Amino acid sequence: MTAAESSKRPPLISVVMPAYNEEDTLGITFQRLEQTFADTSCEWELILVNDGSEDRTLQQATSYRPTTFRMVVVDLSRHFGKEAALSAGLRAASGDAVIPLDADLQDPPELLLEMIARWEKGAEVVVAKRSDRISDSWGKRVSARLFYRTFNMISDIHIPENVGDFRLMDRAVVDTINDLPENRRFMKGLFAWAGFRTEEMEYVRPARAAGQTKFNAFRLMGLAVEGVTSFSTAPLRLVTYVGGSVAIAAILYGTFIVMRTLVFGIDLPGFASVVSLVAFLSGIQLLGLGVVGEYVGRTYIESKSRPPYVIRKVYRSDAE
Template identity: 40%
Template sequence: MSNPQISIIAPLYNETESFSQLVARLNAVMEASPLSIEVVLVDDGSRDHTAVLMQQLALSDHRYQCVFLSRNYGHQIALTAGIASASASEALFIIDGDLQDPPELLTEFYQKYQEGYDVVYAVRKKRKENWFKRTAYAGFYRLMQSISYVDLPLDSGDFSLISRRVADILKQMPEESRFIRGMRSWIGFRQIGVEYERDARLAGESKYSFGMLQQLAYNGIFNFSEYPVKLITRVGMMTLGIAILYLIQTLIKRFVYHDVPQGFTALLFVIILFSGVQLIALGLIGEYVLRIFFQAKGRPLYVVREVIRQQQRQPLQGMDSLKLQ
């Protein structure tokens, strides 16, 4: 199958339990659609039988292309590998492999694309998850919208359909700490949201731990907002103002009331306050320095172990071919 109209991108990590249902629903979408469609499955270093199932599928069905990463790099990097591996299709449809993003919405998304939109993103009007996750996600998206210098739509994740030119620009952005939904918004062009009800996981447990979600949130905040740096300046000015007020109070007591302050408690408070502010400032600066450090190394974002495409095994050789140009 050459030059399909749509490439469906789905990263997988330990999805043995839901794999058969994923394939069944993808097959149903492809068979019902008049479009020429390929599916790019990316194995993000799975430790179960996901990779074996992917190999069997790709060797038996030419519509499936499978990319196997050398280890677990994380969801955002796996998506990047899928985008880079997709054929020269006119649009890419990005979903999660756990079927929380229904592939059946492809037709609706493609209709919006035909109306001239380069990015059609999904807006979650309802999530079937526990209250803590729902609250955390809602709070994060609203925080990002208030502090980001790009227009990040509320309650929208990576589930989207993007045009070929948007995909090509994403491939030219070799950011090590990736936040694809923010990068997608930064690119611009015409974008529109489509509301949908996000399903619960079909099987298994979420692969995003609290620490991974926190890291993703950090990538969004530090990559698409100037607020942390400005916060340091504001807190510094505030603490300087407190120190000046305390100095004025001390001078008044000394020269007007001839009272020498017994300042052990106050001194202890000031030391703790300034020490805390300094540590917070160093931590925020450290987040930026750490990102600069990893980016400056110039390493490939990922290493591909093997690609199975059109019933042919295509192992990749050399590191240069793995860098996004």
């Protein structure tokens, strides 16, 4: 295709949708997408990544016949997690702009049109920022606020608060992320690291259309640790500072004991204070080993160069 022909054709928009056990929501999601895509001049493709679902998600996706978009179903060989599934979808997407979208309809498909309008005016990234998190539990809201503020305080990059994976990215942005060699991926951090001209648009995130969230407290905590260790060495520095402070305190305390012994003689040391001090120092050492272990573990996993996902099969269907 010549440059002139390319400039005349409507833009192709790729929607990337990781899905894990979403059989209760897919039918509704497909209907909302059909309605959204119906009255636009863009060409659309849906990249649905089946992340090892154990229900009928794959069967529903492969049997669906879209009318306003073409669909590519990427079936992973097992459950690799949302970050890996999103990476697979970005690599499979061929659009001029790419939009990650959750299958549970907490990311309203209708907002895609506003994102595209801003992209056509020059924005290279359009992020959707939640104006409130009323659909989340109190604990999730507090932990999310704590994570964003801690991450932005210790990291060299800035992640906008209350911004998830729901965003539009220009082809150049997607190519940059796909070219990154790392396998353990914290996608919010990679999106922020890539940079480019970014605009924010606020929206109210609704509750899930059906089904239940797949993220529990432990998985969210693991994702937070993954993000911090991927983009900051501040925990290692903190361990160094804490270790140095404890060592200085121990030297000063030892000097005090020696001076007191020289002046007042030897007295019977307290058993409770010795046990408390040993327990405290042991806790500091174990904490330091744990932090170092997180970084060593990441280095070990990355050194194997295993791919972040394995594709079993790719299914394609065009709009009727």
